[in-house]
Amino acid sequence: MNLEVVQALVLRHVFLYTRNAVRFVELIFWPTVQLLVWGFLTMYLQENTSGDFPGLVTFLIGALILWDALFRSQQGVAISFLEDVWARNLLNVFVAPVRPMEYLAAACAVGFLRILMTGALLAVLASFFYAFNIFSLGFSLVPFYANLMAFGWCLGMISTACILRWGQAAESLAWAVPFLVQPFAAVFYPVSVLPEWLQPLALALPCSHIFEGMRQVMSDGVFPVRSLVWATVLNLIFLVLAALVYLRVLRIARRKGLLTRFASQ
Amino acid sequence: MAEATLEVSELTKRFGDFLAVDGLSFGIRKGEILGLLGVNGAGKTTAINMVLGLVEPTSGSVKVFGEDLARHRIKILKRANFSSSYTSLPGNLRVWQNMLVFGKLYGVRNIKEKMDELLELFEVGHLKKRVTGQLSAGESTRVNLCKSLLNEPELLMLDEPTASLDPDIADKVRKILRKVQRDRQMSVLYTSHNMRDVEEVCDRVIFMHKGKVLCEGTPEEIVKSFQEESLEHVFIRVARSGDFVEELGSGDGGRTTPGDS
Ligand SMILES: Nc1ncnc2c1ncn2[C@@H]1O[C@H](COP(=O)(O)OP(=O)(O)OP(=O)(O)O)[C@@H](O)[C@H]1O
Numbered sequence: 001m002n003l004e005v006v007q008a009l010v011l012r013h014v015f016l017y018t019r020n021a022v023r024f025v026e027l028i029f030w031p032t033v034q035l036l037v038w039g040f041l042t043m044y045l046q047e048n049t050s051g052d053f054p055g056l057v058t059f060l061i062g063a064l065i066l067w068d069a070l071f072r073s074q075q076g077v078a079i080s081f082l083e084d085v086w087a088r089n090l091l092n093v094f095v096a097p098v099r100p101m102e103y104l105a106a107a108c109a110v111g112f113l114r115i116l117m118t119g120a121l122l123a124v125l126a127s128f129f130y131a132f133n134i135f136s137l138g139f140s141l142v143p144f145y146a147n148l149m150a151f152g153w154c155l156g157m158i159s160t161a162c163i164l165r166w167g168q169a170a171e172s173l174a175w176a177v178p179f180l181v182q183p184f185a186a187v188f189y190p191v192s193v194l195p196e197w198l199q200p201l202a203l204a205l206p207c208s209h210i211f212e213g214m215r216q217v218m219s220d221g222v223f224p225v226r227s228l229v230w231a232t233v234l235n236l237i238f239l240v241l242a243a244l245v246y247l248r249v250l251r252i253a254r255r256k257g258l259l260t261r262f263a264s265q
Numbered sequence: 266m267a268e269a270t271l272e273v274s275e276l277t278k279r280f281g282d283f284l285a286v287d288g289l290s291f292g293i294r295k296g297e298i299l300g301l302l303g304v305n306g307a308g309k310t311t312a313i314n315m316v317l318g319l320v321e322p323t324s325g326s327v328k329v330f331g332e333d334l335a336r337h338r339i340k341i342l343k344r345a346n347f348s349s350s351y352t353s354l355p356g357n358l359r360v361w362q363n364m365l366v367f368g369k370l371y372g373v374r375n376i377k378e379k380m381d382e383l384l385e386l387f388e389v390g391h392l393k394k395r396v397t398g399q400l401s402a403g404e405s406t407r408v409n410l411c412k413s414l415l416n417e418p419e420l421l422m423l424d425e426p427t428a429s430l431d432p433d434i435a436d437k438v439r440k441i442l443r444k445v446q447r448d449r450q451m452s453v454l455y456t457s458h459n460m461r462d463v464e465e466v467c468d469r470v471i472f473m474h475k476g477k478v479l480c481e482g483t484p485e486e487i488v489k490s491f492q493e494e495s496l497e498h499v500f501i502r503v504a505r506s507g508d509f510v511e512e513l514g515s516g517d518g519g520r521t522t523p524g525d526s
Pocket residue numbers: 256257258280283285303304305306307308309310311312
């Protein structure tokens with residue numbers, strides 16, 4: 001892996017966001033809107049259920065912020081690729097001495113940068129509007145974020161592989177894939193709410209363990225070692241699988257001449 | 266025979282049951298410009314894409330700088346480059362930003378000087394701070410060419426690079442390319458549908474038809490062997506009766522090997 005190559009690919013995205021105000025707004029617009037809508041909704045619910053659900057606001061807002069981390073990371077990877085498709089730049093990059101893993105690493109780094117930005121923004125907004133202190137999650141916040149980011153990378157690689165395989169017609173998958181996972185990921189409710197036959201699926205996803213862990217920290221203040229171990233192990237497996245899927249699709253793309261169709265469309 | 270920069274042998278590409286390139290063999294010597302000609306769909310772009318590693322051949326081999334492309338792709342791509350009218354640099358970045366990014370991708374040292382030198386050479390130095398997407402087609406073509414020369418490639422692939430240039434600029438660009446190529450002893454694989462372009466730029470041309478080599482030689486040799494007035498006339502004749510010429514071609518004196526011209 002050549003770090004200068006990765007750095008150059010990241011630089012292209014940094015230029016893109018610093019140059020283009022619209023891109024920048026896109027980056028902060030949705031997370032902000034979501035936080036406001038969900039936040040006020042939960043406040044309303046809490047007031048009207050007169051304390052039946054202690055901590056409802058913190059559960060939901062915490063889940064929202066953490067889910068956004070996963071989503072931003074996935075977007076970072078998938079949109080990095082789409083930016084090259086949209087700009088008809090894909091061939092320029094693929095005929096440059098860039099290894100597939102370097103391309104992926106750069107996309108993941110872009111995911112990381114996106115998380116840093118929206119994460120900071122959401123933390124500030126949530127503390128301002130809802131007196132929600134993300135740092136009440138304490139030290140576990142770091143491994144939480146790292147795990148959600150890693151799973152976001154996996155989903156991003158899978159989304160990219162789909163677009164590579166099925167062309168721009170599959171472009172909307174870049175936004176759909178995370179939401180395909182969301183119902184089973186125990187984001188806003190515990191795994192135990194799911195029907196029994198769905199629970200193994202939920203437990204196979206690294207992010208479910210993070211959201212379970214988050215609720216545990218919030219209610220008991222205990223550092224959720226078990227959840228984190230599960231999430232980390234599952235993430236490692238998913239990362240390897242997702243990278244393999246991506247590499248495999250890239251081979252198919254080379255064989256079928258799919259890379260070039262992004263050039264002339 | 267001078268050292269071969271590129272050696273393509275028995276290259277075949279099948280898309281499903283469609284044969285796009287069929288047993289194509291040719292070579293490019295160091296410092297030579299080879300033109301790849303043929304009607305739309307003859308297989309030129311597919312051949313170039315295989316040399317660039319974008320498309321995997323069904324069979325056959327590509328050797329660049331004496332090494333097998335399939336095994337040393339990254340190493341080879343560092344010393345090669347590509348430009349065409351159907352790709353563009355990210356439109357929302359400024360010209361200098363794009364040059365900087367690609368300079369770094371190719372591991373170019375002193376990128377800034379290199380960038381200035383090339384932009385000046387192609388007379389687009391004043392566009393350095395402009396947004397790439399707002400350039401005219403001709404300006405962006407020239408910026409693309411600057412990108413393709415950033416790493417001082419030893420093998421340059423140009424797929425219809427002059428398609429959107431006005432005659433004046435096209436003429437200038439050909440002369441600049443020719444000069445850069447001579448100064449650096451660069452090998453170039455060139456496709457164009459403009460026969461004037463080809464006659465002026467290429468040392469040797471290959472006519473492709475249905476994925477096969479129909480004939481090859483210097484532009485003059487080909488014109489002579491077909492007893493036509495110009496390359497354009499040869500092209501039209503090949504286009505309209507390619508299959509007929511194909512049969513003739515096997516016994517034709519028009520075919521010259523890369524080594525003996
Ligand atoms: N990825 C692909 N899948 C299926 N068929 C393809 C693919 N790429 C090219 N072809 C087919 O292969 C043939 C050769 O195409 P190619 O682009 O190499 O032609 P060309 O000589 O460059 O033509 P032009 O002068 O129009 O650029 C065409 O019939 C084309 O439809």
